[in-house]
Amino acid sequence: MSPSPALWAVLPAAGVGRRMGSTTPKQYLDLAGRAVIDHALDLFVADVRIRGVVVALDPTDRYWGATAYADHPKVVRAHGGAERCHSVLNALDALGTHAHAEDWVLVHDAARPCLRPADLDRLIEALIEDEVGGLLGIPVRDTMKRAEPGDRIGATVDRAALWHAFTPQMFRLGRLRAALTDALAANDLVTDDASAMERIGQAPRLIEGHADNIKITRAEDLPLARFYLQQQGRLG
């Protein structure tokens, strides 16, 4: 009887935060007195179901050492890469001998500090026996337009089945590693982990989460994230 699969977390945190327009990478910006990445790591470090956490960092990163989990025994570093997909694959490689191909990996953006514990629970409970895996997301709420050059509307897109893809995205280690390797071999720099699985014909499940699981991307997202953490009662 093989042991039940373990769960691991991977946090891609090697971005420069170009759209944020800050000299400090956005995952290290101050959010209610702590780094954004500290908030993003909280749930995974505290969760006894999760065996270990790999953070993918820029090899020249000089901020990580001053963060809350820099010396935590459950957290190890891996080298980030040119794009998020490279960083994630490097982190999966770093799991190496500690993990098995059938173990689950939850990939969560370090730039998403407001993930609700209940949404993480819902994702794990919904997918732990799933054949493929999946991700948190929410159905889109606005009418969706496709822009033509010059920002004129080219078409209105049927929004009935459109979702925003969030993270965590949860897949079996071996299959995600193979899928990302295949995508990169085809120079398809997928922007999320589910896209790599879709490329090889898999249909990840969408698990509805909450709109406050925002990705810190632009300057206005930081005060919004603080508001959401306050609303969730996570700022003490």
Ligand SMILES: Nc1ccn([C@@H]2O[C@H](COP(=O)(O)OP(=O)(O)OP(=O)(O)O)[C@@H](O)[C@H]2O)c(=O)n1
């Ligand atoms: N080469 C990269 C690029 C991004 N990321 C991480 O992937 C997550 C989502 O990426 P994004 O929001 O695009 O972050 P940045 O690439 O830093 O932002 P920008 O595109 O504005 O530069 C972030 O936690 C980021 O640190 C990464 O690990 N390695």
Ligand SMILES: C[C@](O)(CO)[C@H](O)COP(=O)(O)O
């Ligand atoms: C993974 C992701 O957060 C899902 O929406 C998104 O694809 C990251 O994209 P980015 O361009 O790296 O921000």
